[in-house]
Amino acid sequence: xxxxxxxxxxxxxxxxxxxxxxxxxxxxxxxxxxxxxxxxxxxxxxxxxxxxxxxxxxxxxxxxxxxxxxxxxxxxxxxxxxxxxxxxxxxxxxxxxxxxxxxxxxxxxxxxxx
Amino acid sequence: xxxxxxxxxxxxxxxxxxxxxxxxxxxxxxxxxxxxxxxxxxxxxxxxxxxxxxxxxxxxxxxxxxxxxxxxxxxxxxxxxxxxxxxxxxxxxxxxxxxxxxxxxxxxxxxxxxxxxxxxxxxxxxxxxxxxxxxxxxxxxxxxxxxxxxxxxxxxxxxxxxxxxxxxxxxxxxxxxxxxxxxxxxxxxxxxxxxxxxxxxxxxxxxxxxxxxxxxxxxxxxxxxxxxxxxxxxxxxxxxxxxxxxxxxxxxxxxxxxxxxxxxxxxxxxxxxxxxxxxxxxxxxxxxxxxxxxxxxxxxxxxxxxxxxxxxxxxxxxxxxxxxxxxxxxxxxxxxxxxxxxxxxxxxxxxxxxxxxxxxxxxxxxxxxxxxxxxxxxxxxxxxxxxxxxxxxxxxxxxxxxxxxxxxxxxxxxxxxxxxxxxxxxxxxxxxxxxxxxxxxxxxxxxxxxxxxxxxxxxxxxxxxxxxxxxxxxxxxxxxxxxxxxxxxxxxxxxxxxxxxxxxxxxxxxxxxxxxxxxxxxxxxxxxxxxxxxxxxxxxxxxxxxxxxxxxxxxxxxxxxxxxxxxxxxxxxxxxxxxxxxxxxxxxxxxxxxxxxxxxxxxxxxxxxxxxxxxxxxxxxxxxxxxxxxxxxxxxxxxxxxxxxxxxxxxxxxxxxxxxxxxxxxxxxxxxxxxxxxxxxxxxxxxxxxxxxxxxxxxxxxxxxxxxxxxxxxxxxxxxxxxxxxxxxxxxxxxxxxxxxxxxxxxxxxxxxxxxxxxxxxxxxxxxxxxxxxxxxxxxxxxxxxxxxxxxxxxxxxxxxxxxxxxxxxxxxxxxxxxxxxxxxxxxxxxxxxxxxxxxxxxxxxxxxxxxxxxxxxxxxxxxxxxxxxxx
Numbered sequence: 010x011x012x013x014x015x016x017x018x019x020x021x022x023x024x025x026x027x028x029x030x031x032x033x034x035x036x037x038x039x040x041x042x043x044x045x046x047x048x049x050x051x052x053x054x055x056x057x058x059x060x061x062x063x064x065x066x067x068x069x070x071x072x073x074x075x076x077x078x079x080x081x082x083x084x085x086x087x088x089x090x091x092x093x094x095x096x097x098x099x100x101x102x103x104x105x106x107x108x109x110x111x112x113x114x115x116x117x118x119x120x121x122x123x
Numbered sequence: 124x125x126x127x128x129x130x131x132x133x134x135x136x137x138x139x140x141x142x143x144x145x146x147x148x149x150x151x152x153x154x155x156x157x158x159x160x161x162x163x164x165x166x167x168x169x170x171x172x173x174x175x176x177x178x179x180x181x182x183x184x185x186x187x188x189x190x191x192x193x194x195x196x197x198x199x200x201x202x203x204x205x206x207x208x209x210x211x212x213x214x215x216x217x218x219x220x221x222x223x224x225x226x227x228x229x230x231x232x233x234x235x236x237x238x239x240x241x242x243x244x245x246x247x248x249x250x251x252x253x254x255x256x257x258x259x260x261x262x263x264x265x266x267x268x269x270x271x272x273x274x275x276x277x278x279x280x281x282x283x284x285x286x287x288x289x290x291x292x293x294x295x296x297x298x299x300x301x302x303x304x305x306x307x308x309x310x311x312x313x314x315x316x317x318x319x320x321x322x323x324x325x326x327x328x329x330x331x332x333x334x335x336x337x338x339x340x341x342x343x344x345x346x347x348x349x350x351x352x353x354x355x356x357x358x359x360x361x362x363x364x365x366x367x368x369x370x371x372x373x374x375x376x377x378x379x380x381x382x383x384x385x386x387x388x389x390x391x392x393x394x395x396x397x398x399x400x401x402x403x404x405x406x407x408x409x410x411x412x413x414x415x416x417x418x419x420x421x422x423x424x425x426x427x428x429x430x431x432x433x434x435x436x437x438x439x440x441x442x443x444x445x446x447x448x449x450x451x452x453x454x455x456x457x458x459x460x461x462x463x464x465x466x467x468x469x470x471x472x473x474x475x476x477x478x479x480x481x482x483x484x485x486x487x488x489x490x491x492x493x494x495x496x497x498x499x500x501x502x503x504x505x506x507x508x509x510x511x512x513x514x515x516x517x518x519x520x521x522x523x524x525x526x527x528x529x530x531x532x533x534x535x536x537x538x539x540x541x542x543x544x545x546x547x548x549x550x551x552x553x554x555x556x557x558x559x560x561x562x563x564x565x566x567x568x569x570x571x572x573x574x575x576x577x578x579x580x581x582x583x584x585x586x587x588x589x590x591x592x593x594x595x596x597x598x599x600x601x602x603x604x605x606x607x608x609x610x611x612x613x614x615x616x617x618x619x620x621x622x623x624x625x626x627x628x629x630x631x632x633x634x635x636x637x638x639x640x641x642x643x644x645x646x647x648x649x650x651x652x653x654x655x656x657x658x659x660x661x662x663x664x665x666x667x668x669x670x671x672x673x674x675x676x677x678x679x680x681x682x683x684x685x686x687x688x689x690x691x692x693x694x695x696x697x698x699x700x701x702x703x704x705x706x707x708x709x710x711x712x713x714x715x716x717x718x719x720x721x722x723x724x725x726x727x728x729x730x731x732x733x734x735x736x737x738x739x740x741x742x743x744x745x746x747x748x749x750x751x752x753x754x755x756x757x758x759x760x761x762x763x764x765x766x767x768x769x770x771x772x773x774x775x776x777x778x779x780x781x782x783x784x785x786x787x788x789x790x791x792x793x794x795x796x797x798x799x800x801x802x803x804x805x806x807x808x809x810x811x812x813x814x815x816x817x818x819x820x821x822x823x824x825x826x827x828x829x830x831x832x833x834x835x836x837x838x839x840x841x842x843x844x845x846x847x848x849x850x851x852x853x854x855x856x857x858x859x860x861x862x863x864x865x866x867x868x869x870x871x872x873x874x875x876x877x878x879x880x881x882x883x884x885x886x887x888x889x890x891x892x893x894x895x896x897x898x899x900x901x902x903x904x905x906x907x908x909x910x911x912x913x914x915x916x917x918x919x920x921x922x923x924x925x926x927x928x929x930x931x932x933x934x935x936x937x938x939x940x941x942x943x944x945x946x947x948x949x950x951x952x953x954x955x956x957x958x959x960x961x962x963x964x965x966x967x968x969x970x971x972x973x974x975x976x977x978x979x980x981x982x983x984x985x986x987x988x989x990x991x992x993x994x995x
Contacts, residue, residue, distance in 0.1 A: 035146070036143060036146075036147055037146065037147045037150040037151060040147075054174060055147070055172050055173045055174060055179075056173055056174030056175070056178060056179045056182065057182075059143070059144065059147075059179055059182075059183050060179070060182040060183050060185065060186040061186075063183050063186040063187065064186045067126075067129070067186065067187065067188060082146060082149075083142070083146070084143070084146045085139065085142075085143045085146075
């Protein structure tokens with residue numbers, strides 16, 4: 010019963026951390042933000058979101074506490090820890106390096122063809 | 124929260140998870156409603172988008188990382204419930220495992236302590252025992268003269284000491300008490316490596332002839348008689364009428380393995396000028412130098428033995444020409460019991476094997492019955508690994524409970540073991556469950572649990588689960604073959620155990636069937652030891668004994684009585700050298716060691732030792748009369764093979780002594796043990812020996828009940844002198860029984876194990892056949908419907924059961940024939956392939972298995988075909 014996911018687990022963690030880095034936020038809002046910002050290209054199955062959040066929390070990259078929302082309900086808000094921030098920076102750097110490298114390879118093939 | 128916190132606050136985690144997800148769903152729902160959907164539709168879509176609440180929860184739980192602990196606890200709960208639901212099955216399994224584990228743990232602890240645990244001395248491996256030898260390698264006590272020569276000439280040892288037993292009477296404020304003790308060289312405690320806790324050790328100056336009388340006491344004696352008062356050091360105490368100064372107290376917990384009961388030590392104070400310097404009655408121990416090993420020491424000592432030096436002249440009977448025996452102390456004290464203990468250990472392991480096989484079979488049978496249950500659980504989503512894990516948890520729980528109960532049984536077993544053990548079992552006081560054995564038994568339990576559980580678990584394959592759902596009563600060949608082979612194995616193992624017990628039983632019968640050379644019924648024996656300086660005069664000693672003898676003989680109920688210096692089958696081992704004046708088979712220089720008996724007239728009549736030739740001692744054979752002796756017939760045969768020994772003369776002991784003339788030849792008597800053949804002996808009148816023995820055995824033949832005479836005999840002896848201790852009172856028959864104590868001990872344990880094995884094998888057969896009948900009920904119904912008689916059905920079941928037994932017997936037979944080699948040293952007088960034992964055990968097993976088949980066979984025969992055929 011494995012679920013299909015568009016994103017490998019590592020990338021999902023990266024995206025979540027980036028969203029959380031912008032300020033304390035609860036799970037539903039994270040899902041919405043991801044959808045909005047990527048203009049609906051990134052489909053994050055909501056079922057994978059919460060396990061990922063808990064995993065990040067267990068690793069100490071996110072910290073959570075319960076606060077009141079504007080509507081007066083209680084929700085679990087996540088924020089990035091210092092350790093999380095460092096991890097995020099490292100991951101972003103790795104990601105950019107990787108995409109650059111892939112980009113070079115792709116551009117090279119086009120050039121060679123000409 | 125860290126992992127531990129997450130583990131422990133599961134409820135809170137669950138509540139939070141629920142809250143978080145509910146919030147998410149409600150937010151999504153209100154957003155969807157804001158987009159125009161109806162409430163129900165919005166909620167449905169929100170849940171769908173999330174992917175199903177329970178699935179998400181499961182994945183979050185996984186993310187927690189504490190999953191497996193929760194599952195393990197769940198498994199344990201489930202396992203516990205299952206066991207409770209099947210109490211009989213659980214009880215049988217647990218009890219079987221407990222018996223196996225308990226027995227093996229108890230025996231292992233005992234054997235470990237007695238045979239393998241290091242002796243409680245620093246560098247105990249360096250302590251050795253040194254023996255003289257005779258008759259090709261038999262151990263012989265050393266003489267003081269040999270000890271002196273070896274100690275002075277050898278370079279291999281840090282310390283050398285000799286010792287003999289000593290039983291002083293302690294007088295004081297409380298009642299006179301006869302103590303066990305030792306007379307030792309000054310270096311004795313240095314050999315052991317333990318020094319007194321209070322006061323000082325012996326010094327060489329304490330060990331000189333006519334030196335000061337000093338004593339070291341044990342901690343137990345110190346606390347018991349002297350109140351644990353440290354002021355006793357330096358004070359005098361009265362032992363045997365003499366004043367000894369207490370110079371030291373041994374530490375608490377000091378174990379004197381060479382004489383475990385000894386509580387008081389004093390110095391030997393032997394001197395070469397004394398006759399006793401050449402008597403074989405000392406035990407010798409030594410501590411090796413750090414750079415010398417036992418082999419080198421043995422080599423050096425034997426070199427010394429071979430080279431006689433002028434400064435160290437040796438008499439013929441202490442020539443050391445037969446070589447010296449050097450054993451490590453541990454080997455020395457355990458040699459006698461080693462075969463017995465190892466055999467018992469083997470038996471316990473066999474029992475453990477049978478127990479494991481039995482439990483495995485039970486679990487396999489249960490596994491077959493539960494196939495439906497597992498199929499359903501698999502269909503509900505349990506992974507195969509999870510099911511296997513759960514099965515293993517069940518068996519681990521069984522094993523843990525069995526192991527726990529087994530540990531308790533082991534404690535009981537050890538107490539029983541020590542209680543039943545032959546007296547003189549080395550280190551018996553400290554046998555107990557120690558931590559390493561406990562760890563072993565815990566590890567064993569876990570291993571058993573895994574092994575025994577793995578069998579049924581391994582057969583859980585997907586396809587079989589599938590079949591299970593189709594619920595049929597058809598058997599699968601794989602499982603059945605395994606279970607049958609297990610039952611066959613059980614029968615074989617039980618056979619081996621029982622045959623060993625049978626062989627030992629027959630050995631014991633043979634042992635007791637041996638003629639000791641004298642009449643053993645209604646013979647009471649006791650030792651009278653004279654203490655006090657009054658008896659320094661030999662005439663006083665002889666007078667006491669003749670008066671005491673007269674008093675005893677006068678008692679009604681006493682048919683005959685006599686005194687002797689050495690009693691057969693008592694543990695006595697007094698060997699003296701004899702030199703014949705002219706024996707054709709013996710060179711003049713070489714002396715022979717024989718048993719020496721100083722006896723009163725009437726000894727042979729009292730003991731009923733037959734006279735072969737010549738005459739017995741009479742009252743005319745007194746101190747001043749010509750010196751006479753009797754010899755045993757084997758000695759006569761050996762030394763005078765073709766001529767008459769009567770009239771020949773011999774020296775007994777130092778060859779500066781008088782000549783004794785042989786006036787009679789008597790039958791051989793077993794001195795050391797019924798099992799030993801060597802019986803060369805010389806008998807002298809007590810009054811004609813060159814010193815008066817101060818310790819003599821009284822032997823008295825009673826008309827009817829020997830034991831009942833004891834009080835009156837004691838009174839008679841005390842009527843002559845009331846202060847003389849009378850000890851070691853026993854009937855000869857009791858002594859004989861005690862002499863086989865070691866064999867009997869092994870037999871009892873083998874019988875106990877054999878019985879348990881028999882019961883287990885029987886229940887194994889019963890269980891298998893019972894299950895088989897249940898599974899074959901339909902087939903039986905069909906047969907009956909087709910015309911088979913009930914007798915046919917009965918025979919069918921019996922045939923199944925007896926076929927298994929037969930196969931088990933055949934395998935057990937070959938196994939027993941092979942392994943009986945191992946207990947060979949415990950057997951006596953019978954071949955290890957003794958047909959009666961094997962036949963008897965075979966019949967027993969067949970009879971028991973027939974009984975085990977009865978109930979299932981009867982059940983099968985009662986099957987009503989109408990019912991079974993319908994219930995499909």
